Amino acid sequence: EATVSKIAAGEIIENPASIVKELIENSIDANSRNITVEVKGDIGNYIRVTDDGDGMTKEDLSVAFLRHSTSKLKTAEDLNNIVSLGFRGEALASISHISKVEVLTKTDTDLSGIRAEIENGNITKINNVGLPNGTTFFIYDVFYNTPVRKKYLKNNNTEFNYILEVVQKISLGNPNIAFKLIRDNKVVLNTTIENDIKNRIFSILGRDIATNLLNNSFESESYKINIYFSNNKLYRSNRFHQYIYINGRYVRNLDISRLIEKYYYSLIPLNRYPVFLLFLEIDPILVDVNIHPKKHEVKLSKDNNVMAIIGETIEEILFPNRK
Ligand code: ADP
Ligand code: MG
Incomplete structure (x- = not known):
């Protein structure tokens, strides 16, 4: 099972940038207005994605990392009618099989937030914490358990450029969301919420x-x-x-x-x-x-x-x- 999961993870998670892409898409699907991506050190050692979206309840969290678990398709017909960015329910499962995951999340209606650690699709630690509404994912040690794939990662600047490209592309398509990308405490990309796509094109391209x-x-x-x-x-x-x-x-x-x-x-x-x-x-x-x-x-x-x-x-x- 573990091997199958790792192989399946490889189909979606090619590099740290694919993780960033999946996490940002989830943030967009959760109606976020502000999304921040931060990386530190060797690319893949530390990735943070913070949003101010809907957040997850404890129940949401308990299934979010299971394979084929998605809150976005309710019926088989929905598959012909995809409006959300995610729909396979594979990303979080995959990410948790090739890296260490920590999540902080709070919904509008819950009084307190939740902090959880996840490994191989299982929640290994969970407790309540005070948090603002929204979700933060921390991803550590990408490919720690698949050394060959880790070896095939390109140098830090190249892997970072893939991440930058992902943030640029997604932000061009979503001018109504503010994006920020930080590398080693330096802000590399920063956009405000735009009514006019032209302003976004200007700030990105x-x-x-x-x-x-x-x-x-x-x-x-x-x-x-x-x-x-x-x-x-x-x-x-x-x-x-x-x-x-x-x-x-x-x-x-x-x-x-x-x-x-x-x-x-x-x-x-x-x-x-x-x-x-x-x-x-x-x-x-x-x-x-x-x-x-x-x-x-x-x-x-x-x-x-x-x-x-x-x-x-x-x-x-x-x-x-x-x-
Ligand atoms: P999918 O996006 O295809 O549904 P994922 O594995 O990417 O599958 O995510 C699983 C589930 O976790 C989502 O359906 C959603 O319910 C929840 N989720 C993931 N990220 C967030 C987030 N940033 N905010 C709120 N819910 C989230
Ligand atoms: Mg998704």
């Missing part, structure tokens, strides 16, 4: 990208598409600055990337890989997020014309005078 953005949007009863295109003709040799969000979730979708690249290339042939941000809101039933445990890759249902509409929206941005 910088002036160069933010000040050269074309924007267009399209809305029907079944979709909402909002695209920001960088007008900056700086050559890019990869898709690093292509950000696609479907229902708030950062995803990769080559069909969408290629479509946008094709239109853009016909306008600015120099630039194979334009910088863009695409926010798509669509009936979850048309999105298949279930194809990979890491939930990065998504497919859009072929039964709808969402790709055609994305194409038209892009065309309108790039060729506004054509119609």
Whole structure:
């Protein structure tokens, strides 16, 4: 059982950044407004994620680390209708099998908070403590019991950059949440709650990208598409600055990337890989997020014309005078 759990953990938890991603997604699902990530020392030795969200009761905690335990899907149909970021109930179980976990949590209705330690999916220590509302996870000694995987971690700066990338990507998709990232007591990223996504783009991607953005949007009863295109003709040799969000979730979708690249290339042939941000809101039933445990890759249902509409929206941005 322990071996199976460790192998299963490997599917989701590739590196410390995957832990950060799963914990932040849980914080978002718990309606947090402020999320802080802190790392110290060797990356993976100490990770803290603090939120001001719903918190967990003692009952919530008693099942949170069990495999396939999720509070987010109530029925089988919900699987076709995923609105939360988490739904597999695997992350906390996995994390607790490859690291040491400590959690502090308090709900609005409970009078006191709870502190608990977890190993291999089991709560080994639990007591009441005074806490503000919300949840803090401390993750220590990532891969302490799988030395080979620990050995394959990259150097600290590289592993930290993966974490930074995760926080940047998620924060671009959630401008209504304030994010902070601290490394060895130094604040590396700090955003305020924004009403305007442009401010968030500015604080995450910088002036160069933010000040050269074309924007267009399209809305029907079944979709909402909002695209920001960088007008900056700086050559890019990869898709690093292509950000696609479907229902708030950062995803990769080559069909969408290629479509946008094709239109853009016909306008600015120099630039194979334009910088863009695409926010798509669509009936979850048309999105298949279930194809990979890491939930990065998504497919859009072929039964709808969402790709055609994305194409038209892009065309309108790039060729506004054509119609
Ligand atoms: P999933 O997100 O797929 O439900 P996880 O293993 O990531 O599975 O989390 C298990 C459960 O723990 C969640 O369904 C949720 O009820 C609870 N949980 C985890 N993190 C938090 C948090 N930061 N705030 C409140 N509840 C949380
Ligand atoms: Mg989760």
